[in-house]
Amino acid sequence: MKIRTYLALMAGTVLVPILVFSAFALDMLVDDERQAAVRSMHELARATSLAVDGEMTRLDGVVRALATSRLLAAENFREFYGQAVAANVGRGTQMTLFNQGGQREFTTVIPYGKPLPPLPASNVERARLVLEQSGTQVSGLIQGRVTGQYLCAVELPVTLASGKRYLISVWNYASFFKKLLPVENVPGDWLIGVFDKDGMTVARNRGNDDYIGKPPRAELLAAIRAGKTGEIRHVSRDGVPIYTALVRSPLSGWTVAVGVPIADIEAAARRSVMLAAAGLFAAIACAVAAAVYFSLRLTRSIGSAERAAVSLREGKVPPDARTEVHEIDTLLAAMHQTGVVLDSVQRERQSLLDDAQERRAMAEEQNRAKDEFLAMLGHELRNPLAAISSGIAVLDLDGTPADSARRARDIIKRQCGHLTHIVDELLDASRLISGKVVLYRTAVDLGEAARHCLGALQMRAGGKLQHHVTTTISSVMVEADPTRLEQMITNLLENAFKYTPSGGTVHLRVERSAEWAFLHVQDSGIGIGVDLLGTVFDKFVQAPRHHRGQSGLGLGLAIVRALARQHGGDVTAASGGQDQGSTFTIRLPLALVVPAEQGESMPAAERAASGNILLIDDNDDVREMLAHALRHDGMEVSAAATGLDGLALAEQCRPFAALVDIDLPDINGHEVAARIRAREAAQPHGAQPMLLVAVTGYGQQSDRRKALAVGFDEHLTKPVDMGALRGVLARHAATTRTTAVNDHAGPPA
Missing domain, CATH: 3.40.50.2300 (Response regulator)
Structure with a gap:
């Protein structure tokens, strides 16, 4: 048989049981509608309770923050008053500070220093009782002495180092809580009320001014004071029979009540029953015709599912089609989601594979850099060690001429200094780049420091540099560690000499702007390639070895950058490319105060007295x-x-x-x-x-x-x-x- 025949038989078979059980179904529908309305009431009550708890939580945060104030600890009430006002700006919140006698030190409603009206004995006694408690307390409804309005407070007793106890009371007018009551999508005849622990009305969405500070009807009051939650059936203060959903806040002990007239709930249930009955009879009348119609749709839906299965088999994501047949739509949605998951897994797999390959390439690059650095370090160490070993061998020879012995000792001394420099550079770089070096800053003339460093390099070269050096140096005072400043300048100059062929030019320039001092080292050397320019200040980075005429560990520029940044400045590099020369610029903040001229220090004796x-x-x-x-x-x-x-x-x-x-x-x-x-x-x-x-x-x-x-x-x-x-x-x-x-x-x- 065809599907439409099966559907016709199914429709006929279903009609009789439907008629038998329709009465039961309609009765259950009425009850379901009633329960749905009650659930809506509970959800509205919970939402309102959460809104009230949110405000209580905010007030709790404010009171705890004020409790940690150093002004309060110092009993500096005038400035603490200002701090309390600032903490509550824009929220309509006020604060009152009570002493251990229950009297007010101040309240933000009245300017500080202005006399405060006396409190009723009941309010004083209430404050004393709260002072005997520990932790944050949420008050019930209180009538203010100054304004006469009702208010609610979050209060925290505080004990100072002196042993005195104070009570910080942060409060809102009860009218503020009415603003928290939901308005949108709330039927006009629904009642929403907020009640304190004693059952007094804090806020009400209808007739708020008439009922605030008053208890509800006896049945509701008893339920609130008993801490009951759920729903009750009673008569409202307006004389209307209602269902009321009760939600009690564990934070404040307050109760939110949502009441709905019983007539509204029953009327909604009756409307649902009438609609259901009409739909039932319409279903019976249309069953046969629908069997033919839906058989066609079911056939098309099954075809859609078949095409989706083929797409899934081919590794494609089936379309998220809609056939208006729930089961088939569910199947199509599941197949579409399966396709999405499979596609996502494939993409994630590919992403992980790409990431693994990238990490492997990075690890290989790091391993290569490590091997290259170790090889370079070995080379740097072996060269001076070879010279030292050869020098010692010369000294061990019998009959070594005095001049040869002197040269051998000079070589050993120079190479020992070179080894010391290598070790110091490694240790210095580690401390500098990790920021563990302490700077001893003073006002230093950057221009004079540049001249001194250049002169020292010239002396080291025997007074004859193999480059043409020009200078444009101004006197500019900076606040820097003199030793580290000279280290930066020397590293840049050595770098320029190292990568500039003999006969090339090196220009040293010192200048200033309104806020900064600049030192530029410009050379006509081999330049910096685009691929190296972004990493030239990283550790162990150097130009390719075939470009270098001298050795090194690749730490000099990294040290310069670390020192410049520790001084509050920076260093940059610029180059037009290969064989276009390079320019390195150190930027340092100017000294705020220029030191007075000092007399020349007495030169130290060249040798200590015998002893x-x-x-x-x-x-x-x-x-x-x-x-x-x-x-x-x-x-x-x-x-x-x-x-x-x-x-x-x-x-x-x-x-x-x-x-x-x-x-x-x-x-x-x-x-x-x-x-x-x-x-x-x-x-x-x-x-x-x-x-x-x-x-x-x-x-x-x-x-x-x-x-x-x-x-x-x-x-x-x-x-x-x-x-x-x-x-x-x-x-x-x-x-x-x-x-x-x-x-x-x-x-x-």
Whole structure:
């Protein structure tokens, strides 16, 4: 049989049971309509309760914020009054502060300082009761003393450090809560009311002014006070029988009631029953005709489902078609959603595959960069090590001429300095780029610093640079760390010389604008390619090796950028491309105050006066070589390999100065310094303190501060620059002589 025949038989079979059960169905429909209306009432009550709770939550936030005020803690009520007013601007909210006696300190309704009318005894007693509580409290309906209007408050007792207790009461007029009652899509004969914990009317959508502050009818009042939720049937204050849905707020204990006349609900149910009955008879009349009509639609719908299945099999997303047959539409929707999910999974799979490939390429690039950096670092370390090794071999040869020995020592010294520079650059870059370097800022002349750096590079090159250098330098004061400023300028100049062939030009320019100082280093060198320009300030980034005439780790420009940004400025790079030269520009903020001219400092003595030096270091080679260098300068050197042996020598020899390593096998250098200072403190007044110099491989700022804190006068990092060490000893010797002269001069006549 065809589908239309089956449908005709189905229609005839269904008609008799429909007639039998229609009465039951209509009765159930009436009940369903009634329940639907009650559910709507509950939803409206819950929505209203949520709106009221939202306002209570806001008031709770305000009162808690005010409770943490430092002005309140200091009992600065005048300024706390202003803070309370500011916290409630634009919301119609007010605040009252009660003291522990229940009296008001102030209320934002009345200007601060203006006399407040006395409170009724009941209000004072209520405030005292709340002060005895803990945590936030939501009041019931209160009639204000100043305005006479009803209000509702959120209150929080606060205990100050002095032991005094105050009550912060943030409140709204009851009329504010009427604004929270829903208006749209609410039938005109529905009643919405908000009641406090005692059942007093806070707000009502109809006759609000007549009923505010009054209790409802006895049945509703009893239900509210009993905390009942759900629905009740009673008579309203207007004398109308109604269903009322009750929702109680767990936050405030208030109850929202929505009442609907029973007649409205029953009338809606009757209308639904009449419509259902009319539809039933229409269905019976049209059953046969509909069987033919819907058989055609069902056939077309099945065809749509078949086409959707074919599309799904072919990997396409079936269209989200509509056939007006629910089951078929559901099937088509499911097939369409399945197609969408499969397409999404495929897209996500492809995206994950692309992301994995991208991450793999990035990992390979990072691994390549790591390998290249390690190879470059190995190259940078092996070159000076090779020169040092060769120099030592020359010195070990029998009969080495003095001139060759001197050149070998110079090479070893220079290459040791190069190794130190590499290690310092790596450590310095790590600290700078992570922002762990402390800057000691002062007003510095940027132009003078630029001249000094250029002069230092010229001296390093023996006074003859292989480039044509021009300058346009103005005197511009900036607020910067002088050492780090010179480090930035030197790095840029070295970079320009490195990537500019011999005979090329390098131009150094210093200028200023209204707010900034600028230092430009422009060269005619190999330039920067477009692919490198965006990453030129990243760590370990350098031009391709075949362009470089000199070595390096690729950290100089990264250090410049980190330092410039720590100074509140920045650095930029510009280039026209390959072989078009480059321009690097440092931008720094101008100094706010230019320091007064200072007189020239007294030059330090080139050598310290002869004296006994104590050297404490557990490394035999370091101890031997440093002692040899000091003895060559005319010093008497006592040496020890442990901290305790060093303390014994210090007590025995009374040295002029002690050079102390920090990592010692028994007690560390900090303990050595502390014990020496303790001994000196126990000596008679006037004894000259020993110069204590920490000589260590720890070079962080925190290491320096710790060393100075335990009693060291100076902090030098290994390998020790003998020039710097001689300067330290010379300054201390000069200070010692000045102190001795002053001590023996006697008082003025």
